[in-house]
Amino acid sequence: MPAALVANVLVSGLLAGLVYGLMALGLSVIFGVVRVVNFAHGEMTVLAMYAAFVLFKAFGLDPLVSLLPVAALLFVAGYVLQARLINPFVTRPEHEQFILLAGVALIIVNALLMIFGPDAQHVDLPYAYDSLALGPLLIDKVRLYAALAAVAVALALFVFFRRSRIGTAIRASADNLVGAAVVGLDFKRLFALTFGIGAACAGVAGTLMILLDDATPALAPDFTLLSFTIVIVGGLGSMAGALLGGVLIGVSEALAGLLIAPSMKSMVSFALLVLVLVVRPQGLMGGKR
Amino acid sequence: MIRALRAALLPRVQWLAALLLVFLLLAPWLVDRYTLSILILVLYFAYLGQAWNVMMGFAGLLSIGHALYVGLGAYVSAGLFVHFGVPALLGLVPGMLAASLAGAAIGWLGLRFRIGGVYFALLTIAFAEFARIGFDHIDWLGASGGLFLPVTGGGGFDLWRLSGGIALYYYVSLALAAGAFVLCAALLRSRLGYYWLAIREDEAAAQALGIDVFRCRMAAVVVSAAMTAAGGTFIAFYNNNLFPESTFAIGRSIDIILGPIVGGLGTLVGPVLGAFVLTPLGEVLLGVTQAAGLDLPGLELVMHGLLLVIIIRALPGGVWPALRRRLGFLPGAGGGAR
Numbered sequence: 001m002p003a004a005l006v007a008n009v010l011v012s013g014l015l016a017g018l019v020y021g022l023m024a025l026g027l028s029v030i031f032g033v034v035r036v037v038n039f040a041h042g043e044m045t046v047l048a049m050y051a052a053f054v055l056f057k058a059f060g061l062d063p064l065v066s067l068l069p070v071a072a073l074l075f076v077a078g079y080v081l082q083a084r085l086i087n088p089f090v091t092r093p094e095h096e097q098f099i100l101l102a103g104v105a106l107i108i109v110n111a112l113l114m115i116f117g118p119d120a121q122h123v124d125l126p127y128a129y130d131s132l133a134l135g136p137l138l139i140d141k142v143r144l145y146a147a148l149a150a151v152a153v154a155l156a157l158f159v160f161f162r163r164s165r166i167g168t169a170i171r172a173s174a175d176n177l178v179g180a181a182v183v184g185l186d187f188k189r190l191f192a193l194t195f196g197i198g199a200a201c202a203g204v205a206g207t208l209m210i211l212l213d214d215a216t217p218a219l220a221p222d223f224t225l226l227s228f229t230i231v232i233v234g235g236l237g238s239m240a241g242a243l244l245g246g247v248l249i250g251v252s253e254a255l256a257g258l259l260i261a262p263s264m265k266s267m268v269s270f271a272l273l274v275l276v277l278v279v280r281p282q283g284l285m286g287g288k289r
Numbered sequence: 290m291i292r293a294l295r296a297a298l299l300p301r302v303q304w305l306a307a308l309l310l311v312f313l314l315l316a317p318w319l320v321d322r323y324t325l326s327i328l329i330l331v332l333y334f335a336y337l338g339q340a341w342n343v344m345m346g347f348a349g350l351l352s353i354g355h356a357l358y359v360g361l362g363a364y365v366s367a368g369l370f371v372h373f374g375v376p377a378l379l380g381l382v383p384g385m386l387a388a389s390l391a392g393a394a395i396g397w398l399g400l401r402f403r404i405g406g407v408y409f410a411l412l413t414i415a416f417a418e419f420a421r422i423g424f425d426h427i428d429w430l431g432a433s434g435g436l437f438l439p440v441t442g443g444g445g446f447d448l449w450r451l452s453g454g455i456a457l458y459y460y461v462s463l464a465l466a467a468g469a470f471v472l473c474a475a476l477l478r479s480r481l482g483y484y485w486l487a488i489r490e491d492e493a494a495a496q497a498l499g500i501d502v503f504r505c506r507m508a509a510v511v512v513s514a515a516m517t518a519a520g521g522t523f524i525a526f527y528n529n530n531l532f533p534e535s536t537f538a539i540g541r542s543i544d545i546i547l548g549p550i551v552g553g554l555g556t557l558v559g560p561v562l563g564a565f566v567l568t569p570l571g572e573v574l575l576g577v578t579q580a581a582g583l584d585l586p587g588l589e590l591v592m593h594g595l596l597l598v599i600i601i602r603a604l605p606g607g608v609w610p611a612l613r614r615r616l617g618f619l620p621g622a623g624g625g626a627r
Contacts, residue, residue, distance in 0.1 A: 037407045085598070085602075088602075092605070094351070094406045094407050095345070095351045095406075095410075096601055096605050098351065098353075098407060098410060099546075099550055099597055099601045100597070100598060100601050100602070102353075102543060102594075102597065103593075103594045103595070103596075103597030103598035103601065104594065104598065105594070106543070106590050106591065106593055106594030106597065107591050107594035107595060107598070109587075109590075110587030110588070110589075110590040110591045110594065111587065111591055112587075113586055113587035113590075114585050114586070114587040114588060114591065118586070217587075221538075221539050221540070225414065225415075225418060225539075228411050228414075229415075232408070232411065261426075263422070263425060263426070263433075264422060264426065266418070266422055267419060267422050267423065270415045270416075270418055270419045270422075271419075273411075273415050274398070274412070274415060274416075277398075277402065277404050277408065277411075277412060278398060278402050278404075281402065281403075281404060281408070
């Protein structure tokens with residue numbers, strides 16, 4: 001197999017992996033703080049894909065521009081969801097949280113099915129087929145832009161959690177909820193903010209995803225599983241781990257698609273998931289669970 | 290076993306249950322073909338819900354990958370029938386064995402490596418997805434093009450081959466649902482059943498009392514997987530076709546868990562009640578939207594989603610425990626599990 005082909009596939013997997021990583025980052029942030037597993041994460045991502053699609057059809061907005069309104073929309077949706085629905089569940093047993101969000105997931109994905117139908121919807125961009133030549137590498141422009149945007153948003157989040165007062169407060173309530181409550185932090189509001197931020201990650205990732213793939217409701221459960229796989233491989237609750245996991249899954253799926261069969265590529269991720277669960281359950285970058 | 294059944298049904302509902310049983314026994318003479326086909330689905334989901342409940346409701350292990358066991362039972366028995374003419378009731382055994390082995394493997398991985406809670410649920414999903422993609426590539430079982438069972442043509446009552454008219458399938462589904470109810474009632478009153486409840490309520494305390502948590506939970510996984518596989522054999526010979534995409538999809542696993550959750554997790558009546566509420570509700574919704582000239586393929590599942598959210602918020606224990614209290618029944622001897 002020519003080395004140039006392998007290198008091209010590797011780069012393409014890496015770039016897609018960064019977008020997957022941003023999606024998973026949202027799931028990881030939510031779990032790390034609220035301690036609730038967002039089983040509707042892929043559904044939110046697909047919701048964002050459709051939002052970007054609608055904005056493109058209605059106003060001709062380039063997805064790279066509609067990032068902001070879609071992220072804002074998903075932030076509000078996530079905030080309200082946590083404040084109204086999930087907050088009373090944070091102390092309930094895990095399976096009840098799981099069922100609640102599975103219900104939310106069913107509602108989102110089937111509402112999309114009712115509105116848009118099962119057919120794939122896509123966005124026609126003038127530069128959709130342009131690519132950059134870098135020696136033997138041919139890099140799709142959309143993929144490159146999507147990956148750069150994903151990295152930029154992830155970096156902004158890192159800075160937000162490290163430097164801002166609210167970010168610090170959120171980290172405090174993640175580290176020690178009782179302590180945070182004692183010093184007067186309104187953790188319910190912080191939880192809602194966190195869920196909003198996690199949903200906004202899914203929003204940005206979904207908007208970028210429509211540059212890479214057509215939107216169908218059927219993608220949603222796959223994205224949920226993909227996010228889970230990535231955060232478990234990377235380490236639930238670790239922000240860097242989510243990006244690393246995304247890249248790892250993106251590259252290994254791309255390679256499996258090339259070397260085995262494209263239809264079998266997700267088997268590689270599931271194999272990786274089982275391996276990590278057994279050998280290093282806290283994930284590659286996770287601390288103690 | 291009859292005693293267990295009687296004790297499980299509370300005295301004041303006994304006559305109601307008896308009436309229902311008579312109706313169910315005579316249903317092929319009382320209702321039309323369409324209603325009968327819905328009753329088959331209701332009983333099928335009551336059966337699968339009962340099987341799933343053994344793992345989640347009794348032993349506290351959340352599985353969201355039960356489509357795997359349905360699919361294994363279905364594919365093994367259907368494959369043996371298509372290729373070697375093995376009759377359904379004989380093919381049932383290797384199907385259940387295959388599912389038990391898969392269940393044992395997943396259970397072993399999860400329990401030995403202490404993969405708990407949500408992580409365990411993800412492990413079960415991962416294996417079902419693994420199977421979905423894997424079976425797409427098994428040519429012997431029709432791969433992604435689907436496996437089709439030769440249709441022998443209407444009528445008849447060949448139990449051995451599970452081939453005949455709709456009445457045959459109806460009685461088989463009734464026998465499955467009733468059998469699972471009796472089996473679960475007996476399991477709950479057995480030593481193992483008490484161990485399961487003890488582990489579900491407090492794992493550390495159960496272990497301290499000398500209960501072998503690993504073996505008890507493995508038993509729950511294997512029993513649940515084997516029971517579920519029998520449902521798979523049934524549905525394979527009832528529908529006469531199998532596709533990996535629809536058999537192993539995560540939506541199928543969620544269909545299975547809806548009934549017991551809505552009806553009442555860990556109760557015997559819950560899975561039956563849940564199936565009797567959810568399946569006809571879906572049919573009614575379909576009928577209403579079609580009558581209104583609308584084609585809304587997602588509506589039923591949106592309603593299921595809403596129902597899940599409402600039930601888990603308002604009645605996290607499910608409908609049956611609340612209904613039982615409302616009607617003024619006290620749990621019979623043997624505790625609140627019923």
